Amino acid sequence: MALFGLFSGKKKSSAAAAKERLQILISHERQNRHGPDFLPELQRDILAVVKKYVAVRDDHVSIRLDRAGDASVLELNVTLPEN
Amino acid sequence: MATVVTVTSGKGGVGKTTSSAAIAAGLAQAGHRTVVIDFDVGLRNLDLIMGVERRVVFDFVNVISGEATLNQALIQDKRLENLSILAASQTKDKDALTEEGVGQVLDQLAEMGFEYIVCDSPAGIERGATMALHFADHAVIVTNPEVSSVRDSDRILGILQSKSKRAKEGGKVHEHLLITRYDPVRVENGEMLSKEDVCDILAVKLIGVIPESKAVLKASNTGVPVILDDDADAGLAYGDAVARFLGEDRPMRFVTPKKQGLFSRILGGGD
Ligand SMILES: Nc1ncnc2c1ncn2[C@@H]1O[C@H](COP(=O)(O)OP(=O)(O)OP(=O)(O)O)[C@@H](O)[C@H]1O
C-alpha cells in the first residue's frame, strides 16, 4: 500500500473527487429545494421562448434562485450554440 | 408516548432492512418494548430478516383496512420478549397506506405500551417511504459511502425538513446518520469516501459506522438480526449505534484497517 502510494502519490484519489463533486452538487440542490414551486415551470416556459429564436438544447438553459441578503436573484444561463 | 424511529435512505439496497432489524432488536435488548414495522408494501422482506416469515398471517395493510386487529397481526419475537414485528402486505399495493390509517395504527401501538416504533422504509420517495417519513420523530439515514447514496440521503433530509409532520408543525425530526458497508481499507487507499467526508457533506450527527461484513449475509441466511451475533464486527457496531441512540457515548470501532500480518506491516499497511 505504501509502495503503491509512492507511484500514485500525485494523482488525486477518487474519494477526493467524489467528495468535491458531491459538495458542489448538493449545495446546488439544496438551494433549489428552498426555491418556489414554480421554478421548474418557469424554466420550461423560458426555454420555450428562447427556442422560438435560437436552437438551444434543453440542458443548455439553467435557471436558479439565489438569496443575497434580503433580496432574491433569479439567474438565467443560456448557452448559445456557436455560429 | 411512543417514539417513532424511521429508517430511511432514498437509495435502494443500502441496508435499511438490515439496520431496522438490528436497531429494533437492540432497543428491545436494552429493555424497551419495541415494534418494528415493514413499510415496503408489495415487497415484504423484514419478516425474512427477522426469521418470522412462516408466522405471518395478517399484515399491516390488513390492520389498516380493518380485516384484522393489531393483536392478530403482531408477531411476537421468540428471542426477545420486548420485540414484536408487523409485516408488510405482499399482495396489496402501496396506496393502501393512507395517512389516516397509518396514523391510527401508530396511535394504537402507543396505547398498547410500545416505547419505540421502528419503521423500515422502502427505497424511493413514493407512498410507503413518504408515509414512514411523515410520522418520524427520529430518522436514521442509512448511507453507503458512495456518491448516489449520499446524494439520495440529502434528498431525504430535504423531505424530512419540509414535509414531515413534525416539520409542518414547526418542529424538527431528530436526524441520525448511519453509514453502512464501510470498508476501512478502501477508505485508507482513497477509493472510498471516509466517514468524515460523508459527515461533512450531509452535516448530520453520526450515530454509527457499520463495516462491510460477511456476518450480515450469514445473519440474513438464518433469519437472526445481526446485532444478536456477538462475534460479528457488524453486530457489535450496531450495538454501539443503538447505545449512542439511547444517549451513551461510545468510541467508533472497526473504522480503521484491521491489523495485518508481519509482511504487510513491513510494507507499511495496517495500523
Ligand atoms: N454491513 C454490511 N455488510 C455486508 N453486506 C451488507 C451490509 N449491510 C447490508 N448488506 C447487504 O446488502 C443487501 C441489501 O440490504 P438490505 O436489504 O438491508 O437493504 P435495504 O436498504 O433494505 O434494501 P431495499 O431498498 O431493497 O429495501 C443485502 O444483501 C444485505 O445482506
Ligand SMILES: [Mg+2]
Ligand atoms: Mg428493505
